[in-house]
Amino acid sequence: MVSSANPDLHPLVRKLESIFELTPEERRGIANLLVSIRDLQADQDVVRDGDRPAQCCIILEGFACRYKALEGGKRQIFSFHIPGDIPDVLSLHITVMDHALATITPCKMAFIHHEALRPFLNAFPRISDAFWRDTLIDAGVFREWMIGIGRRQAPVRIAHLLCELFVRLRAVGLTEGNTCELPITQAEFADALGLSTVHVNRSLMALRGTGTVEIRQGKLIVKDWARLQQAGEFDPTYLHLRPPAAKAA
Amino acid sequence: MVSSANPDLHPLVRKLESIFELTPEERRGIANLLVSIRDLQADQDVVRDGDRPAQCCIILEGFACRYKALEGGKRQIFSFHIPGDIPDVLSLHITVMDHALATITPCKMAFIHHEALRPFLNAFPRISDAFWRDTLIDAGVFREWMIGIGRRQAPVRIAHLLCELFVRLRAVGLTEGNTCELPITQAEFADALGLSTVHVNRSLMALRGTGTVEIRQGKLIVKDWARLQQAGEFDPTYLHLRPPAAKAA
DNA sequence: CGCCTATTTGATCTGATTCAAACAATGTGG
């Protein structure tokens, strides 16, 4: 079980704190949430298109993504998810899933029934607001991806996505200096960015060639953040993170 | 002022009823909401990127869109909005706008201060849920557009968007038979779909050539719904509308 | 070692862009 010893280390607490200020009681409340924990293999569907889930999941460890399979074997990935994320909160208010959620790597996930989550959110209305805020930020991420897919050139899109992932991982304490785990394949990037694998590869090599970033063995190495940010036309406003200063209280 | 005589005709009531079941008191509550009403010209920014709005707006008449301006004069339109929509509810929980909201046609809009909306939503928690549901559906629309921009060919994208707009307009009673007002220019479609104006034009002409749909003088005429739906690979699930049967109570 | 999955490379093809210009519709002021 996730220990309630130190709420500040709970992935969901870290995630919510990255976008919302929590009181100590709220932090404890979250850490004490009764959940069942499961280990999932890589490339497993957690929820499928058309499902009517009765629970939500919280990613404790590992990477996941939301996607929809299309005719002709194509698919579109909508978002990548990292520890602390609750990728399917929407099932609280939308009964039928219109897309799927799958693991990318092996994951440890916490599951909590809607019937347990609802009273919890009633008891902690501010946490409910934090969840709503999170889903709104989620939508902002979709908008930003739309810009990329619709109007940015391939290398820019990729650089932008790498910036986003790095910043989000940093916000929940999952980076070390200028590196982080990033076990996403080029085929997955392609499905997320609306590109072919081949083109993702070439663009990624171009970024590597200029000494901007590098992905090796599932690790992202940011060699020149300023240049990466510029290459991706990246402005983190849309992630609506709390200023890091405020976090170090 | 919007009369409270018949709540059922209030655009916001119609909109929420299209996705959520309201009680008579809730309908009355909405219709009695104190708001200030303004008439806006076409192509006006209602809220700008970077603003910190203190109010939300409800579209009573006219068309609007959310967009973000990009370097090089490009822009991406994220969504089109019709009467009943509250395109900027998100400002309730996200202080700084990361995109803009503009009118497309002249609009009549109702404005309501956050400080008035918050107690209202506390008094009617189910309406608060309905709003949350609406923002989640909004995100679903973004996802569907991502698929279009990322993975569908131009004529399919356009057909899909026309299907979506027609279905949404019908859900709030703004269609007549197989036609509806649709005062959106080809340049606006292009900005929404990540295409050039020229290509939008050619694709639209192709659809017209097959007797599928036609846009003339700001009016959409669906000549063959089945074919349009097929051409757009359109499945309305993601709009999560209540079955029309349930509406006719 | 050998299998499977991921990355890399090369050559060719195409959907969509861009630029440029004509045309149609709508509106405006004299």
Next chain:
DNA sequence: CCACATTGTTTGAATCAGATCAAATAGGCG
């Protein structure tokens, strides 16, 4: 009510970003 301006649609030709097809290489792992 017509001349003119403005905005939106249509057409054509040249070009390009990115797709597709095919095959080689490189890792990771039982």
